[in-house]
Amino acid sequence: RRRLMHWNVTRHPTQAWVWQQIREATPWGVQPRFLIRDRDRCYGGDFVRRAAALGITTVLSPVRAPQANAIAERGIGTLRREGLDHVRVRSERHLRHVLRDYVAYYNDTRPHQSLGDQPPSGPRTPARRGAAQRLASRPILGGLHHEYFWEAA
Template identity: 45%
Template sequence: MFAAEGIRILRTPPQAPRANAICERMVGTLRRELLDHVLIVNERHLRRTVTVYQVHFNAARPHRSLGQLAPALAETQPPEPIDLAGSRIRRKLILDGLISEYQPAA
């Protein structure tokens, strides 16, 4: 079935639990943060939802291993601290409010 769709199957080596660790971590993150909260109705809906989440994950979601930076910002300097008492914050809803991103208002 997979070969008919042009999907190449990669086998993990036997008795090597870390060989697939990055993929397993991402699948777990997708399930916990996205798929456990959204009812997927078809393949098109799944692709659109995962694409929106992927953009959020790489551009806005903080990662502990990167010093609370998003992967897209990992190569740059950390942003300047913002005085939250003196500025307004704008909330951007992602995936119909499942996820929120916060930015200083202009």
């Protein structure tokens, strides 16, 4: 399932910061088999050796070939089209807030066509309308998206 597992923001990523993200993305010691990366300096000189020691094979993407990392590029494109293109980000703190809300929406509410219009968190049991209920909505990203549900009238 296409689920966003971990995200973080920094203005200046360093090798130490990238390693911390790998640790946080795999809190139960389940390491990825592969790490597709670009040629950014934050991967540093001993990055490949450290990854290999953990059993992770690093795959270096070609220069100027974003399609070589299509899964990440698609995820970033979706985030931009459905979220960031419609929000004026005021600060790093605001960006974290927007990303936190969007990731929760993406994983738990947003319908994914490839998953039969269900969210990655799994199929939701459709709520049945009772006699004393009304349709309500919860705004996401300041009303850019909405989640609809039945609630007591």
